[in-house]
Amino acid sequence: MAYAPRSDKDRGFHANQMKTVDHLFQERRNHSWIQALRIMRLISSSSGFPILVGLLLILLYAGYRQLFQLLHPSFPINPILAGCIAWSITFSFFRTWLQKPDLLFLLPMEHKLKPYFQASLRYNRLFHGFRISLILILLYPFLVRSLTNSLMILLFFLLIMGYQMIYTRICWDLLTVEHKWIQWGLFCFHFLCIDALLEQWWILFAFSSVMLLVLLLWIRRSTPFYPWPWTLMIHLEQKRVSFYNSMASWFMELPRKKSVIKQRKVLVNLLRRFERRPSVFSYLYWRRFLRDDEYLYPYLRLFIFSSVLMVFLPNPYLMLFLYIFSLILTAIHLSTLTNRDQYPLWIALYPKPTESGLTQISLTLLGLQSVFLSVIAGFVHSKWWFGGGLFLLGGLFIATYHWFYLPHSQQQKKKPTGFYPP
Amino acid sequence: MLSVRNLTGGYSNIPLIHQLNFHVNPSEMVGLIGLNGAGKSTTIKHILGLLQPLEGTITIHGKTLEEDPSFFRKRLGYIPESPQFYEELTLWEHLALTAHAYDLTDEQLQERGEVLLKLFHMEKRRDWFPQMMSKGMQQKLMMITTFLIEPDFLLIDEPFMGLDPLAMQQLLQLLEHRKKRGTGILLSTHILEIAEKYCDRFLFLHHGKILIQGSLDEIRTQLNQPNSSLEALFLAITQ
Structure with missing residues (x-):
C-alpha cells in the first residue's frame, strides 16, 4: 500500500524530503567543486609548481605562435578546426554526481527525482557552454584566418554555442542509447556541418544539417523516458571522478579511489613472452600497470600528448622542457605503484622486501618513453645530435631516478618491520 | 612450535x-x-x-x-575473515604470485595449484578476476592461495x-x-x-x-x- 502522510508531522517529513531531493544536486555539485578547488589550491601551493606551470604556459604560447606563423596559407586548416570542435561537442560528458548507494536510497524515489536531473541538465549546459567557448577562444587566431569576416566569426560562435546547448540535452538521451556507432555518426555529421560552415559550402552545410537534425530527432524519439540508466550513469560518474583523480595524482598523493580494472589479454600475453621468472612485486606491478586504467591511461596520454606537442610545436626549448617534464611526471606516477593501500594485506605478509619490484618496470617504461621521444625530437628538429642529446639527458635522468630518488622514496614509505595499519 | x-x-x-x-x-x-x-x-x-x-x-x-x-x-599461512584479493590478478595469477613470494618452483605451483583448484571446484575459474566471483568463490580463492604454500x-x-x-x-x-x-x-x-x-x-x-x-x-x-x-x-x- 502506498504511504500517505497521516499527520502534520508526516506532512512536514514529506515536504522536507522533497526539499532535500531538490537541493541534493546542488549540494553534491558544490561539494565536488569545493573538493576540486581544495585540491587545486594544495597543488598550486606546493613548492615549484607555479613556476613550472608558468614556464609551461609561456612555452606553449611561444610554440603556438610559432606554429601559427609556420603554417603555409594553403595548409588545410579548416578540417583540423572542424575535427577539434566536432570532437569536443560530440564527446561531451554528462555529470550527474550519482553514487553507488543511490541505487539503494534514491532509486526507489525515481519518480520524485525529476528536479534533480533538471538541475543536472542546467549545470551541464552551463559547463559545456563555458568549455566550448574556451576552446573557440583558443582557436580564435585560426578562426580569424579561416573566416576573415568578423560578422561570420560572431555568427559561428553563436551557432556553435547554441548547438552545444541543444546537444547537451541529447547527451542525456545518449545515456540510454548505448550504441557506440551513434556517437561516431554524430561526430561525422558535426564534422561535416562545421567544415562546410568554415568553408562556406552552403549546400553541403544545409544537407548535413538536415541529416544531423534527423539523427537527433531519431535519438530523441527512441529514448524512453523511464527507466533511467542508473548503473550506467553511476559508472560514467566513477570514470569521470577517477579521471580527475588520476590527473590530480600526477601532482599530489590522493586517497585511493576505486579504479577500473580491465583484462587486457593481449598486453598481458605480450608481457608473459618477455617475463623470465620475475620478482614477486615486479609481477604484481606490471599487471597493475597494464590492467588499471589509472596507470596505463595517464602513461599513454602523457606519451601521446608530449609526442603531438613536439610534432606540432617544434620549438627546441619547448621540446626539451616537454621531454624532461614528461619523464618526471611518469617517474612520479610510477612510484605510486608501491603504495600499499591499494593492495590487500597479503602484501605485508610476504617474506620478500617490496623495494626491488619497482626498478624493472620503471626502468623499462621510462627507457621506452625516453627513446621514443628522443627519436621524435631528432626527427622533427631534423638534427640527430639534438635527439641524441635528449636521449643522453634522459639516460642521466633515469640513472638519477634509479640510484637516488627511488631508494630514498622507498625508504620513506617503508614501515617498521611487518607493521601494517589496521 | x-x-x-x-x-x-x-x-x-x-x-x-x-x-x-x-x-x-x-x-x-x-x-x-x-x-x-x-x-x-x-x-x-x-x-x-x-x-x-x-x-x-x-x-x-x-x-x-x-x-x-x-x-x-x-x-605462516593466514585465511582472513573477509575476502582479500588483488583486483588486477586472475585466480591463477594469485597462485603464481604467491608461488613467487614463497619461492615455490614452477612444478610445485602447477602440481599443488591444479589439485587445489580441483578440490574446490574452481578449475573453470582459473582465468577469472575476483570481482567476477561470488563471495564464496572469493573465500575459496583465499584458501587455495594459503594452502598452496603448505605453511x-x-x-x-x-x-x-x-x-x-x-x-x-x-x-x-x-x-x-x-x-x-x-x-x-x-x-x-x-x-x-x-x-x-x-x-x-x-x-x-x-x-x-x-x-x-x-x-x-x-x-x-x-x-x-x-x-x-x-x-x-x-x-x-x-x-
Whole structure:
C-alpha cells in the first residue's frame, strides 16, 4: 500500500524530503567543486609548481605562435578546426554526481527525482557552454584566418554555442542509447556541418544539417523516458571522478579511489613472452600497470600528448622542457605503484622486501618513453645530435631516478618491520 | 612450535588483549573461542606481525619476526575473515604470485595449484578476476592461495562465512589432512559444534584475556561440568 502522510508531522517529513531531493544536486555539485578547488589550491601551493606551470604556459604560447606563423596559407586548416570542435561537442560528458548507494536510497524515489536531473541538465549546459567557448577562444587566431569576416566569426560562435546547448540535452538521451556507432555518426555529421560552415559550402552545410537534425530527432524519439540508466550513469560518474583523480595524482598523493580494472589479454600475453621468472612485486606491478586504467591511461596520454606537442610545436626549448617534464611526471606516477593501500594485506605478509619490484618496470617504461621521444625530437628538429642529446639527458635522468630518488622514496614509505595499519 | 608469551597489544597503544600465553604445536588444531570483540582477530594480527605488540614475544620454532622475517613469514599461512584479493590478478595469477613470494618452483605451483583448484571446484575459474566471483568463490580463492604454500602454521579467522556446505566440508577435510602432515592450526570460529569436533585444544578469550585453556576434557574438569558440550561450557564461562 502506498504511504500517505497521516499527520502534520508526516506532512512536514514529506515536504522536507522533497526539499532535500531538490537541493541534493546542488549540494553534491558544490561539494565536488569545493573538493576540486581544495585540491587545486594544495597543488598550486606546493613548492615549484607555479613556476613550472608558468614556464609551461609561456612555452606553449611561444610554440603556438610559432606554429601559427609556420603554417603555409594553403595548409588545410579548416578540417583540423572542424575535427577539434566536432570532437569536443560530440564527446561531451554528462555529470550527474550519482553514487553507488543511490541505487539503494534514491532509486526507489525515481519518480520524485525529476528536479534533480533538471538541475543536472542546467549545470551541464552551463559547463559545456563555458568549455566550448574556451576552446573557440583558443582557436580564435585560426578562426580569424579561416573566416576573415568578423560578422561570420560572431555568427559561428553563436551557432556553435547554441548547438552545444541543444546537444547537451541529447547527451542525456545518449545515456540510454548505448550504441557506440551513434556517437561516431554524430561526430561525422558535426564534422561535416562545421567544415562546410568554415568553408562556406552552403549546400553541403544545409544537407548535413538536415541529416544531423534527423539523427537527433531519431535519438530523441527512441529514448524512453523511464527507466533511467542508473548503473550506467553511476559508472560514467566513477570514470569521470577517477579521471580527475588520476590527473590530480600526477601532482599530489590522493586517497585511493576505486579504479577500473580491465583484462587486457593481449598486453598481458605480450608481457608473459618477455617475463623470465620475475620478482614477486615486479609481477604484481606490471599487471597493475597494464590492467588499471589509472596507470596505463595517464602513461599513454602523457606519451601521446608530449609526442603531438613536439610534432606540432617544434620549438627546441619547448621540446626539451616537454621531454624532461614528461619523464618526471611518469617517474612520479610510477612510484605510486608501491603504495600499499591499494593492495590487500597479503602484501605485508610476504617474506620478500617490496623495494626491488619497482626498478624493472620503471626502468623499462621510462627507457621506452625516453627513446621514443628522443627519436621524435631528432626527427622533427631534423638534427640527430639534438635527439641524441635528449636521449643522453634522459639516460642521466633515469640513472638519477634509479640510484637516488627511488631508494630514498622507498625508504620513506617503508614501515617498521611487518607493521601494517589496521 | 608457535609460541605466544605475555602478549599485550591492540591498536594505537590502546591494549585490547592482555598477557596472553599459549602455544600451538605441530599437528594440532587449537580453537580460539570468544564473543565478538573478545580480541580473537587482534591476537591473530599480532601473530602475523600486522600489529606490533606493546609487550610480549611471539616465536615460531624459537625465532621472532624481528630476528628472521623471511623465516617467520614463510612458516605462516593466514585465511582472513573477509575476502582479500588483488583486483588486477586472475585466480591463477594469485597462485603464481604467491608461488613467487614463497619461492615455490614452477612444478610445485602447477602440481599443488591444479589439485587445489580441483578440490574446490574452481578449475573453470582459473582465468577469472575476483570481482567476477561470488563471495564464496572469493573465500575459496583465499584458501587455495594459503594452502598452496603448505605453511607450518595456519591462522584461520572465521573461515566458514560465505561458504556452501560442500566447500565447508572440503575445507575441514583439508585442515585435517594438513594437520596429519604436521601443520599446526589456530582456528578462530563462532561455530562451536565444528570447533568441538575438530579442535584438539581450546582457548576461551574474553575481554582480551584467556579465561581458560586446555582440551575439552580438561576444561570440563576445571569447570566441573563432566558431560557438557563446548557450547554449554562457553556459555557458562561468558555469562
